[in-house]
Amino acid sequence: xxxxxxxxxxxxxxxxxxxxxxxxxxxxxxxxxxxxxxxxxxxxxxxxxxxxxxxxxxxxxxxxxxxxxxxxxxxxxxxxxxxxxxxxxxxxxxxxxxxxxxxxxxxxxxxxxxxxxxxxxxxxxxxxxxxxxxxxxxxxxxxxxxxxxxxxxxxxxxxxxxxxxxxxxxxxxxxxxxxxxxxxxxxxxxxxxxxxxxxxxxxxxxxxxxxxxxxxxxxxxxxxxxxxxxxxxxxxxxxxxxxxxxxxxxxxxxxxxxxxxxxxxxxxxxxxxxxxxxxxxxxxxxxxxxxxxxxxxxxxxxxxxxxxxxxxxxxxxxxxxxxxxxxxxxxxxxxxxxxxxxxxxxxxxxxxxxxxxxxxxxxxxxxxxxxxxxxxxxxxxxxxxxxxxxxxxxxxxxxxxxxxxxxxxxxxxxxxxxxxxxxxxxxxxxxxxxxxxxxxxxxxxxxxxxxxxxxxxxxxxxxxxxxxxxxxxxxxxxxxxxxxxxxxxxxxxxxxxxxxxxxxxxxxxxxxxxxxxxxxxxxxxxxxxxxxxxxxxxxxxxxxxxxxxxxxxxxxxxxxxxxxxxxxxxxxxxxxxxxxxxxxxxxxxxxxxxxxxxxxxxxxxxxxxxxxxxxxxxxxxxx
Numbered sequence: 001x002x003x004x005x006x007x008x009x010x011x012x013x014x015x016x017x018x019x020x021x022x023x024x025x026x027x028x029x030x031x032x033x034x035x036x037x038x039x040x041x042x043x044x045x046x047x048x049x050x051x052x053x054x055x056x057x058x059x060x061x062x063x064x065x066x067x068x069x070x071x072x073x074x075x076x077x078x079x080x081x082x083x084x085x086x087x088x089x090x091x092x093x094x095x096x097x098x099x100x101x102x103x104x105x106x107x108x109x110x111x112x113x114x115x116x117x118x119x120x121x122x123x124x125x126x127x128x129x130x131x132x133x134x135x136x137x138x139x140x141x142x143x144x145x146x147x148x149x150x151x152x153x154x155x156x157x158x159x160x161x162x163x164x165x166x167x168x169x170x171x172x173x174x175x176x177x178x179x180x181x182x183x184x185x186x187x188x189x190x191x192x193x194x195x196x197x198x199x200x201x202x203x204x205x206x207x208x209x210x211x212x213x214x215x216x217x218x219x220x221x222x223x224x225x226x227x228x229x230x231x232x233x234x235x236x237x238x239x240x241x242x243x244x245x246x247x248x249x250x251x252x253x254x255x256x257x258x259x260x261x262x263x264x265x266x267x268x269x270x271x272x273x274x275x276x277x278x279x280x281x282x283x284x285x286x287x288x289x290x291x292x293x294x295x296x297x298x299x300x301x302x303x304x305x306x307x308x309x310x311x312x313x314x315x316x317x318x319x320x321x322x323x324x325x326x327x328x329x330x331x332x333x334x335x336x337x338x339x340x341x342x343x344x345x346x347x348x349x350x351x352x353x354x355x356x357x358x359x360x361x362x363x364x365x366x367x368x369x370x371x372x373x374x375x376x377x378x379x380x381x382x383x384x385x386x387x388x389x390x391x392x393x394x395x396x397x398x399x400x401x402x403x404x405x406x407x408x409x410x411x412x413x414x415x416x417x418x419x420x421x422x423x424x425x426x427x428x429x430x431x432x433x434x435x436x437x438x439x440x441x442x443x444x445x446x447x448x449x450x451x452x453x454x455x456x457x458x459x460x461x462x463x464x465x466x467x468x469x470x471x472x473x474x475x476x477x478x479x480x481x482x483x484x485x486x487x488x489x490x491x492x493x494x495x496x497x498x499x500x501x502x503x504x505x506x507x508x509x510x511x512x513x514x515x516x517x518x519x520x521x522x523x524x525x526x527x528x529x530x531x532x533x534x535x536x537x538x539x540x541x542x543x544x545x546x547x548x549x550x551x552x553x554x555x556x557x558x559x560x561x562x563x564x565x566x567x568x569x570x571x572x573x574x575x576x577x578x579x580x581x582x583x584x585x586x587x588x589x590x591x592x593x594x595x596x597x598x599x600x601x602x603x604x605x606x607x608x609x610x611x612x613x614x615x616x617x618x619x620x621x622x623x
Contacts, residue, residue, distance in 0.1 A: 034325075034332040041324040049317045056309055061280075061302050065269060068230060069282050072295045075223045075232065076284045082215065083288060086122065086190050087166060089115055090209050093126065094194050098207070103136060104199035112139040124174055124187045124210040129156070130196065131204040141177040148176065150206075159191035159206050166192045168289045170240050171213045186213035188242070217243060220293075229301040237290035239263035262294050418472050434471055437464045451575070452611045454603040455522070455529070456488035462497040462520065469505055477509040477516030483531070484523045491601045491611060492529075493575050496568045500533045500582075500594045503565060508537025508592055529598040540586040548584055565594065572598065575611065 097111045112126050116139040127138035133151040135144040150156050158167040169189040187210040196205040216234070223232045224245045233244040239260040241247065249255035258274045262281055270281045282295040415438055422431035441464040459481065466479040479501075501518065509516025522531045540548070549569050569582040576599055586592035601607060 034328050037328040037331065038325055041328065042321055045317055045320050045324070049313055053310070053313055057302070060309070064230075064297060064302065065280055065282070068280075068295050068297055069269060071223060072232060072282050072284050072293055075219065076286055076293050078219055079216070079234075079291075079293065080287050082122070082219065083168070083190075083286065085119070086209055086211050087288060089119060089123070089126075090166065090190055090192060090207060093209075094192070094207055098128070098194055098196065102197045102200065104197075107137055109137045109139065109142065112137055116140055122212055122215050124185045124212050125177065125208075126210070127176065127208040128194070129206045129208065131160075131206070136196075136205065138177060141179050143178040144176060145178050150176065155189035155191040155208060156206055159193050163193045166190060166288065168236075168291065170236060170242055174210055185210075187211060188213055188216065221245075223295075230295065230297040232293060232295040233257065233259070234291055234293050235259050235263050237263060237292070242291060259294070263292055415468055415472070430471060434468060437467045440464045441468070450608065450612065451494055452491055452603075452608045453494045454488065455490050455492045455531070458492050458494060458497055459483060459488065459520075459522070461495070462501055465498045466501060466518070469501075473505075473510065477505070477512070477518060479518040479520070481520045482522070483520065487522045487524050487529050487531070489603055490524075490529050490598070491603045491607060492598055493571050496572065496596060497531060497533065499564060499568050500596070503594070504533055504535040504537065504592065507540075508535035512537060524600055527600050529600050530595055531598070532593055532595040534591065534593040536591040539588040539590050540584070540592055541588065545584060545586050549582060568596075572596070 093108070093112065093115055097108050101108055108128065112128070116123055116126050120140075125138060125140065128136040129150055130136060133149060133156065135142070135150075138144075144150075154172075155167065155169045158169065167190070169191070171186050171188055174185050174187045174189075190209040190211060192207050194205050194207045196203045220232060220234060220243050231245050234242040236242060239262070241250065241257070241259055244250055244257065244259075246255045246257075250257055256275065258272070258281075262270075262272075262283065265281065265283045267283050267285050270283065272279060272281055278299045280297040282297075284293050284295075285291070286293060415434065419431050419434050419438075422428070422434065441461055463481065470477070470479065497520070501520075504518050509518060517536045519534045520531065521534065522529070524530075549566055551566050551570065565582060565584070572581045580597050580599060583595045583597060584592065585595075601611070
């Protein structure tokens, strides 16, 4: 197969391969329909699920709050009944017994014992004291402890400070009587000031009814039987805790309660934050006592009640999503199937192939019409593309040939004059060297008509050129090549380093008083190749540097560069794209650095053929 036939064969295949890669990055219509429908459906289901879950959560929260509120109210009612019964014991003893007695001659021991025995499950003791703290009568034990001054007891002082009211104390250990069983009972004392008559003289005293704390504890333990984290506790109007399910932990400092603040709340439902957690607090006041029964529902309790609901909701959403995806897939296949087949036919057809009716049969009328239209346009486009490719290729070749033809012949004339002078001066060895280097230089310049060569050939051409120049200028300057061997295997447009070196010689180091230095560096960075030509010459003024690569600029110094920097810059961009080309940096009296920026494309015959025709393969451009 000839080179021309190979080029004709590879170019369409490459175009088709690149188009397939680009098209593979785009989502198909089937994927778009399936994805969009599924996303919309998923969003709708998720939104509906969230709304339903939120409504259920709010309803559950409301129901739990209402249930706890009713439970609290019932507990308060039971507590009030119990305290009312204790108050009735006190009232009965006072109004039906004590008021009718003259303690100068009478006692109330029998009546007190009868009342105690009738209520001994709820009572610990009943006692009557004079205003100076002397025991008058008590049941079931009537012997006071020696040295005990009851006037200092809180229940005694509270009763005297609230003469018209009954006073309920906080829980404490009863330690008033000399009990042979040595039992110590936790009690809540109900005390009041009573009127005593002794030998016809009215005095005051204090009636004490010690209620069994275990009865209240048992009532509230039943309220706290829930296992979802909510609890209730009892405190007085000042926030002192009477009962708490975690009383021992609070006493030891292992648990904290917001009782002091919650005791100030009005009856009802409140929301608060305590120790960084939100919770609902239900407050209900117990009549006669000022006590408050406070029920606490932590936010975790609401979450626990929603665990099963959350599980079933997630399960329902998952099933719905699977069903929706299945239905969407069927719909997407029905709608996009004919279009997908037509699209596959377009991608699978070669440059010379055409779409056939078999590629779009079975679709809707719109798809069939589209297939027929594409079939007609494809035939027309194939013809137009062939014409355009030929036209553009001829235009590109003309531009490159025009640029290549700008090589200044003065260098050749000057070199030949130098060779003639060497021969006339009998410097035959130097003349042979010059002729050899000139032949090698033009061998690379011609390159069998190719414009794409390996960097190693371009560097060889540059070395030949500099060898000739250093002989011509009698080694008045030096040139060093410092090129990474790795870069020599990559592609370049030919004759791009020599014009830069020519500028460095004529405008950099030619007329320097001291030794001039030119250094060529070459290296690879990521997916790019950089070749720089650096001289220590006179430098370029900033006003010229800014417009040096402007093709609209008036380049008056054309005698110095055979091709010129703008020529090199334009040829690189024509072949590889506008992101590549030259970069010039210079400072006056410091020197100039011209950097060539190329893509890292490994050189091969196939790659060269593609690049010769303006095709740049991304897969050959190594990352």
